[in-house]
Amino acid sequence: MKDRISGNEISIVLERALKEGIISGSDSSALFYDITFLQERFNEIKKIFPSDALHTAAIKASPFVNILKTVNYLGAGFEAASLPEIYLAEKTGCPGNKIIFDSPAKTIEELEYAINLGAHINADSLEELQIIDSIIKGKTTGASFGLRVNPQAGTGRIIITSVAGEYSKFGVPVKEFRNEIIEAYLKYDWLRGIHLHVGSQGCPIELLLKGVGTIYELAVEINKKLAPAGREINIFDLGGGFPVSYKPDEEAPSIFEYASALKNKFPLLFSDKFRLITEFGRFYFANSSFAVSRIDNIKKQKDITTIISHLGADFLIRRVYNPEYWHHEISVAHNTGAIKTGMPLSEYVIGGPLCFAGDVIAKNILLPTVENGDYLIIHDTGAYTYSMWSRYNSRQMPKVIGYFNGGEKFVIIKERESLDDILKFWS
Numbered sequence: 134m135k136d137r138i139s140g141n142e143i144s145i146v147l148e149r150a151l152k153e154g155i156i157s158g159s160d161s162s163a164l165f166y167d168i169t170f171l172q173e174r175f176n177e178i179k180k181i182f183p184s185d186a187l188h189t190a191a192i193k194a195s196p197f198v199n200i201l202k203t204v205n206y207l208g209a210g211f212e213a214a215s216l217p218e219i220y221l222a223e224k225t226g227c228p229g230n231k232i233i234f235d236s237p238a239k240t241i242e243e244l245e246y247a248i249n250l251g252a253h254i255n256a257d258s259l260e261e262l263q264i265i266d267s268i269i270k271g272k273t274t275g276a277s278f279g280l281r282v283n284p285q286a287g288t289g290r291i292i293i294t295s296v297a298g299e300y301s302k303f304g305v306p307v308k309e310f311r312n313e314i315i316e317a318y319l320k321y322d323w324l325r326g327i328h329l330h331v332g333s334q335g336c337p338i339e340l341l342l343k344g345v346g347t348i349y350e351l352a353v354e355i356n357k358k359l360a361p362a363g364r365e366i367n368i369f370d371l372g373g374g375f376p377v378s379y380k381p382d383e384e385a386p387s388i389f390e391y392a393s394a395l396k397n398k399f400p401l402l403f404s405d406k407f408r409l410i411t412e413f414g415r416f417y418f419a420n421s422s423f424a425v426s427r428i429d430n431i432k433k434q435k436d437i438t439t440i441i442s443h444l445g446a447d448f449l450i451r452r453v454y455n456p457e458y459w460h461h462e463i464s465v466a467h468n469t470g471a472i473k474t475g476m477p478l479s480e481y482v483i484g485g486p487l488c489f490a491g492d493v494i495a496k497n498i499l500l501p502t503v504e505n506g507d508y509l510i511i512h513d514t515g516a517y518t519y520s521m522w523s524r525y526n527s528r529q530m531p532k533v534i535g536y537f538n539g540g541e542k543f544v545i546i547k548e549r550e551s552l553d554d555i556l557k558f559w560s
């Protein structure tokens with residue numbers, strides 16, 4: 134399985150895209166997705182988990198409908214964290230029973246919508262279970278339900294995306310509420326699923342396994358108690374959060390290792406006792422994409438040369454605010470699209486386009502000498518970049534282009550926003 138898009142592939146793709154006019158003068162920046170890479174990732178996942186597992190893609194990582202349509206075509210479902218994300222999933226043709234609704238902020242109307250659709254809904258609290266009970270009491274429903282439990286396994290390297298610490302705003306903490314959780318399963322005969330999510334980037338495999346282990350033991354214990362009633366938890370949603378590598382010299386964690394450790398440690402998850410659900414986002418999307426920004430503005434002051442990029446904090450919000458945690462490799466390509474290699478390096482600051490001094494995506498970065506008309510390449514931008522776009526300064530969201538087989542074929546995933554799109558947004 135390919136770890137990332139190589140510099141050589143980027144050169145070929147960008148050269149072709151420029152030659153064929155896929156990106157043109159008004160595209161001061163653009164985002165490329167390697168659709169073949171995405172297809173390979175989904176196909177690999179299917180091979181290493183049980184064949185009846187439901188693999189869902191976390192929409193929040195990369196919500197482009199045309200990409201989600203590919204995901205649906207490959208047989209995967211969706212993890213939706215809001216009503217609009219459910220709507221996006223539906224628009225791909227995905228059936229309701231392949232949509233997982235996870236959110237700590239569901240309204241009654243949203244719950245009703247998801248229930249009518251027949252989605253799988255993970256309640257975020259014991260209180261939400263009561264609300265669901267009052268909605269579905271006396272009715273038959275095609276929806277299924279789980280409870281998100283915080284395994285309190287600990288936090289990873291990046292606190293703001295770690296959700297299995299002692300305190301988290303998500304889920305029901307297992308240590309304080311073990312008895313209440315068990316009682317809820319005894320009380321609600323419609324509650325057949327259990328859900329956890331430990332975190333995202335910065336969570337080592339051991340931490341993910343620790344979280345799964347805690348919830349697995351809990352599920353097995355609850356199933357013993359439910360046995361006399363002829364019921365059981367039979368849906369185990371192990372969440373998402375598989376980390377990837379953003380640095381070429383840093384080995385990517387192995388999803389094969391994770392799947393085989395899950396199978397060895399928690400064999401029932403790979404048996405017909407449970408239907409497994411996964412909710413990966415970053416794993417599918419992050420390394421499948423790169424972004425380009427044409428260099429139009431280079432400024433020199435004393436001994437500092439600043440490149441102004443067309444993509445800054447609007448696109449890379451996490452990187453700009455927390456550069457020590459959110460790395461992206463950056464390279465420079467000639468105006469033809471070929472990445473510059475083997476040239477002497479100089480030091481640059483790369484500023485973003487937005488009206489605040491902190492919009493800087495790299496300081497003291499060594500790059501081959503840049504010229505106006507060159508392209509900055511920002512690597513591994515497929516997850517939690519465009520989906521976290523900031524509207525500050527009302528800059529136009531760039532064109533998004535998909536390609537197949539190393540650039541043999543291009544498709545437009547989303548056009549660059551027009552001025553009227555911006556007007557509509559603010560009107």
Ligand SMILES: Cc1ncc(COP(=O)(O)O)c(C=O)c1O
Binds near residue numbers: 191194332412416
């Ligand atoms: C409940 C849930 N599932 C899945 C994901 C996807 O995580 P990742 O993209 O790291 O796999 C997230 C991310 O925030 C999440 O909160």
